[in-house]
Amino acid sequence: MRFADYAKIYVTAGNGGEGMSHFRREKYVPKGGPDGGDGGKGGDVVLKGNSQLNTLLDLRYRKFVKADHGERGHTSRKTGKDGEKEVLEVPLGTVVYDAETRERLGEITDQDEEIVIAKGGKGGLGNWHFRSATNQTPEHAQEGESGEERTVELELKLIADVGLVGFPNAGKSTLLSALSEAKPKIADYPFTTLEPNLGVVTFPDYRSFVMADIPGIIEDAHEGKGLGLQFLRHIERNNVLLFMVGCDTDIKQEYRALLHELEEYRPDLLDKPRILAITKMDLVEGFELEEPVELGDxxxxxEISSATGHNIEELKEMIWKKLKEIEPEETS
Structure with a gap:
């Protein structure tokens, strides 16, 4: 099963055009020398950042991508036309790897940033390059170089200010829907969310931040169980982690289990600022727990209720304060 945050494609850059073997033949120049032009360069395959995209959905169905070949050289030493490059637009936060070696080829983090993932071949030299005092009529011209071919894997790590972290059915999608204009699929069963969702949370005074609803983690997700590894990578790019645990669970145990999964996946994730939201407080009389939760960190x-709006504005201000505290720092 593949998600919109992953794509695997076979890319082929264009071949360089052949150099031309040709001799100048004009009415008043009976012994014109070689004038075959060079071949054009083959087109590259390029990734380009587009901040308007949120998923790799379009590329999931493009298994083969090929750039144009360079044109053959022309007479009068004219170079053939370069092949058109093939540009694949991807969301910001896309990392590209060589599928066979797992070499990291690059990462797109800015609008219009480009990475060449397959280089087009150089055009061949025309025969006029090979003239010499001892060979004034060379017939040899070079063939163009072949373009690079490789299979690449694209992985999207969502760039968001806040990441929602919780087990399935913890109320993450409901909170995102309550705070923003995002419309994630919501239902009362685990794994309703199968793809990450982004939402922009706004304030009346025009402040805003971006929140990512990351699909539910399960225990041992760091070992690849369930859908774990595909989801955990999205947490790497969030500046603040908002843990969400339902009030109808063992709150302390669930919170510790979530911390454990993050620590096993990448220990430095626990260095990120975090908030714990105890959700579904509308299930509790008076919106208050019988005993306060003490976690020791x-x-x-x-305590919130997305359904009734209980403490939702307070949560927004709490998140904003956390974000402002880390603003001067370099975030990963």
Missing amino acids: DVEII
Whole structure:
């Protein structure tokens, strides 16, 4: 099963055009020398950042991508036309790997940023390059070089200010829907969310931040169980982690289990600022827990209900404060 945050494609850059073997033949120049032009360069295959895209969905169905070949050289030493490059637009946060070697070829983080993932071949030299004092009529011209071919894997790591972290059915999609204009699929069963969703959370005074609804983690997700590894990578790019645990669960145990999965996947994720939102408080009389939750670390805790709006504005301000605290720092 592949998701819109992953694509595997076979890319082929264009071949360089052949150099031309040709001699100048004009009415008043009976012994014109070689004038065969060079072949054009083959087109590259290029990734280009597009901030308007959120998924790799379009590329999931393009298994083979091929750029144009360079044209053959012309007479009068004219170079053939270069092949058109093939540009694949991808969301910001896309990382590309060589599928066979797992070599990291690059990462797109800015609008219009480009990475060449397969280089077009150079055009061959025309025969006029090979003239000499001892060979004034060379008939040899070079063939163009072949373009690079490789299979690449694209992985999207969502760039968002806040990432929602929780087990399936913790209320992440409901909160994203309540806070933003995003319309994720919501239902009362695990794994409703099978693809990450982004939403922009706004304030009346025009402040805003981007929140990512990351599909539910399961225990041992760091070992690749369930859909774990495909989801965990999205957390790497979030500046603040908003843990979400339902009030109808063992809150302390679930929170510790979530921390464990992140730590096993990448220990430095626990260095990110985090908030714990205890969700579904509308299920509790008076919107209050019988006993306060004590976790023994510096995580801020807030009790919310996305369904009724209980403490939702307070949560937004809490998140904003966290984001402003880390703003001067270099975030990963």
